[in-house]
Amino acid sequence: MSKILIFISACLVFxxxxxxxxxxxxxxxxxxxxxxxxxxxxxxxxxxxxxxxIANESDVLVQQELKVSLVSAYYFLGSAHNVKSTQLAxxxxxxxxxxELIEEMGVDSQKVHELSANDITSIKNKLNDTDEGTxxxxxxxxxxxxxxxxxxxxxxxxxGRLPEVxxxxxxxxxxxxxxxxxxxxxxxxxxxxxxxxxxxxxxxxKSEEYLKDAYRMTLPEGQQYSMNGYNNVYLAxxxxxxxxxxxxxxxxxxxxxADFSTLAVGNEPENREAIRLAESLLKDxx
Numbered sequence: 001m002s003k004i005l006i007f008i009s010a011c012l013v014f015x016x017x018x019x020x021x022x023x024x025x026x027x028x029x030x031x032x033x034x035x036x037x038x039x040x041x042x043x044x045x046x047x048x049x050x051x052x053x054i055a056n057e058s059d060v061l062v063q064q065e066l067k068v069s070l071v072s073a074y075y076f077l078g079s080a081h082n083v084k085s086t087q088l089a090x091x092x093x094x095x096x097x098x099x100e101l102i103e104e105m106g107v108d109s110q111k112v113h114e115l116s117a118n119d120i121t122s123i124k125n126k127l128n129d130t131d132e133g134t135x136x137x138x139x140x141x142x143x144x145x146x147x148x149x150x151x152x153x154x155x156x157x158x159x160g161r162l163p164e165v166x167x168x169x170x171x172x173x174x175x176x177x178x179x180x181x182x183x184x185x186x187x188x189x190x191x192x193x194x195x196x197x198x199x200x201x202x203x204x205x206k207s208e209e210y211l212k213d214a215y216r217m218t219l220p221e222g223q224q225y226s227m228n229g230y231n232n233v234y235l236a237x238x239x240x241x242x243x244x245x246x247x248x249x250x251x252x253x254x255x256x257x258a259d260f261s262t263l264a265v266g267n268e269p270e271n272r273e274a275i276r277l278a279e280s281l282l283k284d285x286x
Contacts, residue, residue, distance in 0.1 A: 022053035023066060030073055035080045035273050043077045064101065064134050071097050071141045076269075078148055091149040098142035105135040112139060113167030120174045136177035143168035144188055155200055162201070165192065182228035182264055183214035190214065194238050204242050211235040220262040225255040227264045229274025233281070240285065249285055252278045 026049035032042040050070040057063045071094050078090035099109035105127060107115075115123070124132065143165045150158030150165070169185035172178060178185050190210030196202030215235050218226040226232050232255040240248035256278050263271045 020053055020057055020062070022049050022056055023062075026050040026053050026066075027069070030069065030076075033073075033076055033080070034269050039269065040077060040080045043073055043080065047073045047077065061130065064104065067097055067101055068134065068137050068141070071101070071138070071145075075141060075145050075148075078145070084152060088149060088152055091145045091152070094145035095142055095149065098138045098145065101134060101138035102142070105131055105138070107135060109142075112142075113164045113171060115171050115174070117174070120171065124175065132175060133177070136172050136175050136180055139168045139172050139175075140177075140180055140184055143172075144184070147188060147192065151195070155196070159200060162192070162196075179217070182218045182226065182231060182267075186210045186214040186217075187228070187231055187234060190238065191234050194234065194241070204238060207238045208235070208242060211238055218264075223254075223258070223262060225251070225258050227262060228267065229255065229263065229271040229278070233274050233277050236278070236281065240281075245285065249282065252282050256282070 026046050029042050029046035029049055033039050033046070034042070047070065050066055050073060054063055054066045054070065057066060074090045074094035074097065078087045078094065081087050081090065102109040102112055105123075107123065123135070127135065146161055146168075147165045150161060166189065169189050172180070172185045181187075187210070190207045193201075193203045193207035193210065211231065211234050214228070214231045215226045218228055218231055220227050226235075232251055236248040236251045236255075239245075239251070256275055260268075260271070
């Protein structure tokens, strides 16, 4: 289990043991999230409950864990809602709260994507494992929220912030947390290189390299699909665009036939949505 998962699990137990009922209710509501109207309402409920739980929590460590969870809820709302203004607001809230967490770790949130090797060493010497995990999580959530915000705003309006996203993912790796969210930093960089036109720095070969790394590092034992659904979908889309149609189709066919219990625990709604997208792509490609 990664350090960040150990951290989250420990804080959950601590929070529940100290009777933070709002936290318990928030996690329950968030566990019922989905990419439909009912599921997004549960996320909105979870957001409200997380905010109350944070306000009621006196333990700083538990409060920070709740903030990490709240950022995830904001991000999910942005991904699942179908109203652009709500999506943008959710991603902006996720970015703002991520910056707050980064500052709490003693790092300048406006320069975190530009940290030097010496800066990283200094941070690692100063922070304990728990705080390092919180920092990496906040950096990751900021990066993916900023990426989705940019996609909604359009290239011309958001291209100036692209170096932040790339810088954040690179620094997460330097901190030693590239494995978080099933190699999420590689998945993010791979997707950016897929989505961006070549004129703006997109590169399909780099996309393939990053996504293959994320895929290979997250294979359940004896299987040929990643435990993170989007690692499979994004890699297949890149392969297809590169003219490797047979590889792309085979990967998605393998993924949609996967034993669901072998996919990442806690990502059930996301993996169901990835399977739906994979099935849609297969239908289009065939």
